[in-house]
Amino acid sequence: VTEVRDRDRHEQQMREREQYLASITTASSDAIMSVDTCGCIQSWNQGAQTIFGWTADEILGQSMDVLVPAERQARGEPANILVTVAKRGAISHYETEWMRKDSRHLVVDVTSNVLTDATGQMVGSGTIIRDMTARKRAEEQVRELNRELEKRVDKRTRQLHIALQQLQGRADELERANEELTELDHLKSEFVSMVSHELRAPLTNINGSVELLVSDTGLEPGQRAMLHIIREQTQRLTRLVQGILNVSRIEAGRLTLHQEPLDVSYVLTRVAKNTRGAP
Secondary structure, eight states: OHHHHHHHHHHHHHHHHHHHHHHHHHHOSSEEEEEETTOBEEEEOHHHHHHHOOOHHHHTTSBGGGGSOHHHHHTTTTHHHHHHHHHHSEEEEEEEEEEOTTSOEEEEEEEEEEEEOTTSOEEEEEEEEEEOHHHHHHHHHHHHHHHHHHHHHHHHHHHHHHHHHHHHHHHHHHHHHHHHHHHHHHHHHHHHHHIIIIIHHHHHHHHHHHHHHHTOTTOOHHHHHHHHHHHHHHHHHHHHHHHHHHHHHHHHTOOOOOOOOOOHHHHHHHHHHHHHTOO
16 A cells, blocks of 8 residues: 555656646747657647647648758758767757748747657657847847948048048148248248348448538538438438338337337428438
């Protein structure tokens, strides 16, 4: 009686375990199926029906070929999968392309293991198929976005390179302009130096000579008038030279202004006389 009770309890535990495993298989979102050694489908869970669209009544007893596109069958699927499982005992995460009942293709991840009987003889294989279509589509979108981003980065890089070249060109132009300004400044300094040394001395001599001639009492009125004109023009040139030197002092910040009254009528009178060329 005890042996019978132990056997019944053991069988009950086995049935409960089988029901538990069956419930896990049935509730799985992945497709789980088993096939015999000929490749005919023997079991089909709800996940397989959801993924492939075939009900258990429609698919049981049919060959796995109904799940494989013709181009894949031409490459040897699913026969190669069954042979590999028989030789190695399992195949893990084999990525391929199968199809639904409505002929829509799916990217799937296949994992398959050998099924044996009580004597250890192979009776078929158990296969788990995971639908990777959405994931692959998302990965492709990410790759496409990356390619688009790379294109934009490359385009932007080229634009920045062109802009950099333009800036470099402008910098070279500014450098040349700066060199020209430096040269002009050097020429101006030489000109100011020339005015200071080469013109002031002759003008000083001319002014001195004119003053001596004007002081001669034996001059005729016309001659004296002409000497006055020469004296005024040399003084005008002297002021012009002084003005050039003052510009140089202004740029250097060394010019000091001295304000004093000016007789404007005298200035206008002299201008009028100089214009007419008369005393």
